[in-house]
Amino acid sequence: MKKRALSLALACTMAVTALAGCSGGSKETTAATEGTKAETKAAETTASAGGQTTLKWSVWDISSTTYYQPLIDAFEKAHPDVKIEMVDLGSTDYQTVLATELTGSGSDFDVVTVKDVPGYMTLVNKGVLEPLDSYIESSKVDLAQYKGLTDQIKVENKLYELPFRNDFWVLFYNKDIFDKAGVAYPTNDMTFEQYDKLARSLTVDTPGQEVYGAHYHTWRSAVQLFGVLDGKNTIIDGKYDFLKPYYDMVLKEQEDGVCQDYATLKTSGLHYSGAFAQGNIAMMNMGTWFISTLMDKIRTGEYTDCKNWGIVKYPHAEGVEPGSTLATITSLAIPANAPHKDLAWEFINFVSGKDGAEILASTGTIPAVMNSTVADLVSSADGFPKADGTSVEALNTSKLYLEMPVNPKSSEIETVLNEAHDAIMTGSITADDGIAQMNEKIGAILGK
Structure with missing residues (x-):
């Protein structure tokens, strides 16, 4: 994996493995594009002539995502004949539901949000996404503004999505818990050993007054991806012995009551935002996407x-x-069967470009397009903790590693990693056995 430095402006050039395979669905998608373009344009003209055109946009977590509506309001103001209708497919199985929708005969989405790389590869392989290259060329979009990111998500030299968010993981902390315990706040330079010791020092196991020093959401990435930060391994290498120290640390914390029990969290379906909002979690590793939600919920009095x-x-x-x-990117794409492709592209170009980036940043969300103006907007957003000596500096990352590098087998790899993680964290198998399972199954997938 290649490593590159990231500036304070958060220019998001990420280390990834070059894509070595070819998608079987891109030629079909290209043919569909050529055969339906004139027909699609005519349909859009007819719809507009009759009044307002509605674009359907697939999303998740409408109620807890602050930037959807500001983006829609700005676009609709500039396009009074267009109405954006969001369709919430839920966050838990979003990519699975989306793939089912797009491969069915009744889907009429114009714009779809692509949540992750495995989901992206699944949709590309199924041939259900429209190549964006012709739109990008005709609109003279400068892909350099994505700092090389778009080069890393091309399939057969075609781009099927355009990123609009680029989030990275940080450590959230509750200052009141630290203050009450008389413990100094965490710093921007902690080893895992120091972090574990700090979490233990803040844990309180008094019944009814429990305080958890750490919290790990049920995603595999909350534990497994600690292991790729040294740049020596990736999550698609096929060998996973490097995960052992991190599973050992988290499982021991779980055993000692430093963090909440994984099986209980999984059964209850407790969202990470709800867990942190309870006020009894000292530290929680989570992506910067939580910043805007946290600020908004505090501002409205919900938290x-x-x-x-x-x-x-x-x-x-x-x-x-x-x-x-x-790092993880969130992107927008046009389904191959979208009813209003040209208008859909206008919306994607707006959201993924400079104007959309400034709207995202004003809500505390990290956009894919980052410049000095946008970076300042993130840290100056209402509710962002500017004066604590850690939070602003935490936005200055040094190296970013993509959570799941682009790979033709990424979806299959993801399935095995998730199954093993679930089994390890619930105690169904040991960490050693779970890692051996990953090595064997993913090695077979990769032909090793």
Whole structure:
């Protein structure tokens, strides 16, 4: 994996493995594009002539996502004949539901949000996404504004999505818990050993007054991706022995009551935002996407027990540069069967470009297009903790590693990683056995 430095402006050039395979669906998609373009344009003209045209946009977590409506309001103001209709497919199985929708005969989405790389590869392989290259060329979109990111998500030299968000993982902390315990706040340079010791020092196991020093959401990435921060391994290598120290740490914390029990969290379906909002979690590793939600919920009075919060850089292994962390992109795409492709492209171009980036940043969300103006907007957003000495600096990362590098087998790899993680964290198998399972099954997938 290639490593590149990231500036304070958060220019998001990420280390990824070059895509070595070819999608079987792109030629079909191209043919569909050529055969339906004139027909689609005619349909859009007819719809507009009859009044307002509605674009259907697939999303998740409408109620807890602050930037959807500002983006829609700005676009509709500039396009009074267009109405954006969001369709919430839920967050838990979003990509699975989306793939089912797009491969069915009744889907009429104009714009779809692509949540992750495995989901992206699944949709491309199924041939259900429209190549965006002709639209990008005709609109003279400068792909350089994505700092090389778009080069890393091409399939057969075609681009099927355009990123509009680029989030990375940080450590959220509740200052009130630290203050009450008389413990100094976490810093932007902590090893995992220091982090574990700090979490233990804040844990309170008094019945009815429990305080958890750490919290890990049920995603595999909350634990597994600690292991890729040294740049020596990726999650698609086929060998996973490097995960052992991190599973050992988290499983021991779970056993000692430092963090909540994984099986209980999984059964209850407790969302990470709800967990932090309860006010009894000292530290929680989570992506920067939570910043805007947290600020908004505190501002509206919904969250009252975590109002005094901050962020620091991710903990790191010995010898790893502070600020090394994990990145994930969120993108927009046009389905191959979209009813209003040209208008859909206009919306995608707006959201993924400079104007959309400024709207996202004003809500505290990290956009894919980052410049000095946008970076300033993120840290100056209402509710962002500017004066604690850690939070603003936490936005200055050193190295970013893509959570799941683009790979033709990424969806299959993701399935095995998730199954093993679930089994390890619920105690169904040991960490050693789970890692051996990953090595065997993913090795077979990769032909090793």
